[in-house]
Amino acid sequence: DAGITQSPRHKVTETGTPVTLRCHQTENHRYMYWYRQDPGHGLRLIHYSYGVKDTDKGEVSDGYSVSRSKTEDFLLTLESATSSQTSVYFCAIGWDGGSNQPQHFGDGTRLSIL
Amino acid sequence: GENVEQHPSTLSVQEGDSAVIKCTYSDSASNYFPWYKQELGKRPQLIIDIRSNVGEKKDQRIAVTLNKTAKHFSLHITETQPEDSAVYFCAAINEGTSYDKVIFGPGTSLSVIP
Numbered sequence: 330d331a332g333i334t335q336s337p338r339h340k341v342t343e344t345g346t347p348v349t350l351r352c353h354q355t356e357n358h359r360y361m362y363w364y365r366q367d368p369g370h371g372l373r374l375i376h377y378s379y380g381v382k383d384t385d386k387g388e389v390s391d392g393y394s395v396s397r398s399k400t401e402d403f404l405l406t407l408e409s410a411t412s413s414q415t416s417v418y419f420c421a422i423g424w425d426g427g428s429n430q431p432q433h434f435g436d437g438t439r440l441s442i443l
Numbered sequence: 444g445e446n447v448e449q450h451p452s453t454l455s456v457q458e459g460d461s462a463v464i465k466c467t468y469s470d471s472a473s474n475y476f477p478w479y480k481q482e483l484g485k486r487p488q489l490i491i492d493i494r495s496n497v498g499e500k501k502d503q504r505i506a507v508t509l510n511k512t513a514k515h516f517s518l519h520i521t522e523t524q525p526e527d528s529a530v531y532f533c534a535a536i537n538e539g540t541s542y543d544k545v546i547f548g549p550g551t552s553l554s555v556i557p
Contacts, residue, residue: 370549372532419486419487432477
């Protein structure tokens with residue numbers, strides 16, 4: 330299995346609070362991704378990173394920000410959490426500039442906003 | 444925008460029977476088609492993939508077929524077993540670009556009845 334660790338695995342917090350999710354990889358992949366998974370929607374891309382300090386928006390980026398200060402770490406921040414951001418969040422790595430690498434996912438973070 | 448349709452959304456089969464899940468994509472530039480299996484509460488895991496230069500690929504009880512002209516590809520599981528019960532996701536990717544262009548299907552929930 331690809332070395333991807335997400336933390337925390339579960340979190341319950343209140344509306345309006347800031348939340349940061351961490352993804353750590355040991356594979357030295359250039360590309361890292363954050364997805365959210367909701368019933369009936371499958372996996373939807375929030376943000377992705379193509380290198381240290383290089384990030385871009387995905388399909389559902391509103392309300393989220395990301396940072397990548399080191400190759401191995403990709404952080405997802407909800408500045409002011411809302412109930413609509415209750416979801417399961419998956420980090421993924423893959424596609425290292427054309428090397429035909431498939432995406433591999435972390436174990437997910439279950440986030441509940443009350 | 445580009446999308447991937449997946450059918451059926453739910454599928455129940457008797458143990459030992461075959462299961463077929465079909466995905467249709469819209470982006471004619473897509474050239475890589477992975478399938479992921481996600482067991483309840485777990486992360487999506489790659490089970491098989493196919494590239495546009497082949498029409499069929501097999502791995503033991505699972506196979507994937509691709510029809511580029513019709514822009515659809517299918518997952519075939521033979522001799523189904525209870526441990527095949529999971530949600531299956533397809534994706535269509537243009538490997539000439541980064542994975543921010545990955546489009547996932549909405550998923551098929553497969554139940555194998557013992």
